[in-house]
Amino acid sequence: MSPPLLGVGEEEGQSNVALLASSASADSLCRNSSELKERNYMGLSDCSSVDSSVVSTESDESKRSTLNLKATELRLGLPGSQSPGRDPELCLLSSTQLDEKPLFPLHPLNDGHYSSSQKTVGSGSKRGFSDAMDGFSEVKITALLKGIGYCLLLDLVLITTLSLVQGKYRANSEVCAMLSPRPSSNFGLKTGSVLENLGTQSPNAKEVAPPKIVQDRPRAANEPRPSHNGAANGNSSAPATKAQVVGWPPIRSYRKNSLASSKNTDEIDGKAAPGALFVKVSMDGAPYLRKVDLKNYSAYKDLSSALEKMFSCFTIGQYGSHGTLGKEMLSESKLKDLLHGSEYVLTYEDKDGDWMLVGDVPWEMFTDTCKRLRIMKSADAIGLAPRAMEKCRNRN
């Protein structure tokens, strides 16, 4: 019997499954070496988890706290079962830290969740956006706030996601059980750390998807997918690119989106592979919207480079009307200057309708909560996090 909650057919249903799959897609976060390594978005060491292919790395800011990507996922299991991979020592934030209010919208720094693979990317223009992010954060964020910022925003996104999910679930859903408010499962609706609570969540956790899920995604990611101009041999093992071929198989986006929502009800094979996640992207000053399929990307840097490509014509276009565009070459340095000068930042509207800065949460979490994207002028973006914090407090 499929859980009624999924009959609502809205994106909340997706969030569960996508979160479950997030551990697997975390594999694709890092392209640092030929083997797939798992990194959490802060590049921190991982505790033992279901996915045994975890490899830990360190980064400077991370010394202050450890974050297990696994811990941030919602593990859903049968009543009474232990949610695997929970590290009870996983501590995250002390409550004092949480009381501090961040002054600025918080941005992780370079390595964080763009993963160090960005350093291997050759073309400078692809880094334009992340450079911009770096630039922005360096200017606006103090060292103290950096470390707190990650976790806080993570909390906030989780809190808002979970509260939203709780609010809309039907009561008799099994999946719901973990998320419904219980005295023992303090989701941080009070002042506790969400992540802390997740660490102690296990007795109530339900495992909907077996660990098999985690293995499936990496396999799928490695599955031969011919690139656009790939080899003629259809069954050859094409490079293990994460992105599917655009527009293939030829299924309408309308159907893809329906398929995606439907897939969440499919517990038969336990796979979680939504077809598509189209979100609109608007840019301040651009005459029309674009749409991107978040499923085509597995990391922020991919998304940002794709967006740069899409909107470069607008940024460059500022220097001339359409008729004279011919002479304005797509200059990497010019674009980089624009973005590095932090004129624009990438923001997204989450399921609550709040605008958040892109890049603060693990990629998978982002794809769950992101409803639309907006490239806005940096000046407009200040003050996003305080609003979110306030919202969180209001929910308590």
Add this chain to the structure above:
Amino acid sequence: MQKMAGSSFPEEVLEHVFSFIQDGKDRNVISLVCKSWYEIERWSRRRVFVGNCYAISPRMVIRRFPEVRSVELKGKPHFADFSLVPDGWGGYVGPWIAAMAAAYPWLEEIRLKRMVVTDEGLELISKSFKNFKVLVLSSCEGFSTVGLAAIAANCRNLRELDLRESEVEDLSGHWLSHFPDNYTSLVSLNISCLTSEVSFSALERLVGRCPNLRTLRLNRAVPLDRLANLLRRAPQLVEFGTGVYASELRPDVFSNLSGAFSGCKELKGLSGFWDAVPVYVPAVYPICSRLTSLNLSYATIQSPDLIKLVSQCQNLQRLWVLDYIEDTGLDALAASCKDLRELRVFPSDPYEAEPNVSLSEQGLVSVSAGCPKLQSVLYFCRQMSNAALRTIARNRPNMTRFRLCIIEPRTPDYVTLQPLDAGFGAIVEHCKDLQRLSLSGLLTDRVFEYIGTFAKKLEMLSVAFAGESDLGLHHVLSGCENLRKLEIRDCPFGDKALLANAAKLETMRSLWMSSCCVSFGACKLLGQKMPRLNVEVIDERGPPDSRPESCHVEKLYIYRTVAGPRFDMPPFVWTMDEDSELRLS
């Protein structure tokens, strides 16, 4: 002896005769007979179909046909359905609505496909045409429920509101309440694409007061337990689309629903069934024998339940279903549904490399053997063989639309590991009336030779990841006499075939080529030499002349037009024409 001059034959008589001829093509032919026939015809034409909104300007249509009541327009290329056309490409209906608002005060019907419609446009429609009756927005975008509210509020004579597969910004469900209380003329309502809940009480009241309602397609957000009430208020329905078809099993809900379905004696078509659960499927059993159309392509029920269902639908003519039906289900279909005309099998899990269901070429072969009237097929599968295709071709020479999608590109015949040229060759050879064909699998230039040789009635061809050289494209362009639309992606077709067959392009509606090997130089040449074509280069890497002329363009869209180059292009689209040299330098 009486002179057989046109002037001696009263115009009114001719007009009366012409009124029996509705088809646009026939009317085009009539208009060529002589000047007076041209004049009479153009004043009496009531319906205009423009297959490419950029092929002609609104002003030109209005000038020639001043008394039109029904307009149908298509905008973006078909591959826009698969995200291959970047947003902002065009297809704006605004200029058309503005022109028609002034010129056609008695316009009754607007049908749009793949166009960009705005709320302002919808409001203009609702206020400009006093007798407006039919609005069909198929795969359109750019509008919200605000525009729908304007339509509901102002179109007193509205009969049909069909939003099939459009992208609507769903701000609230209250737009439905804007239908006035004394509005009773609704015949067809399709809101299946809307994501949020519509005001349910408004819907119930609307359905209740419209006695002519024949088609009602709900959106996913309508829960199952509300269906019975709706059906009881509209027992005259002919086509019905449910919302989400899942709920906890409650005997009272089930029997209520089943009774409500039984009460609809005219019901012939069903759709919806999102996330269908097996326990509620039997609620439709009482009416299965009357069904001619069944869309289960959002129903996640498995083969055994599907078999039980379709086995009872002896009069089924159209079935859309997910590949959960599997080969066994298709066998049952072939055995039970002898009147089947159209079959579409969609993939439930297209992005996984490993098949999740037991659906192969065998299912299609069974249906082709068992259903003598089968003429339209869309089939997604993971394996195919030349032998199977040959069998299908021999079984069904009456096939008119054959679209096969083997999910993994360039997949060969799984038995012989050969290309599938021979199989598709058999299809075009045997199915002499084939109008539409989509290819997939491993294909060489040979298949195009077959197509060019045999597919003389072919009007639309879709090609992906196929062919080896320009010869392939040349075969198609030189051989297919009735070709109107050709869309190609990821094929090694380049300049030579295109330039050699430039004249052919003026006989077609459009050509789309993306990720092929056409150089910018060739595009320029084509644009310069062919003034009646718009050669549009779509390239998101920046202006094409910032790269060498031999560089391949990302995407190319060529269409014939009498309206000249368009001016509503986004920055990543360039039109090649005789001025392009000037514009780009």
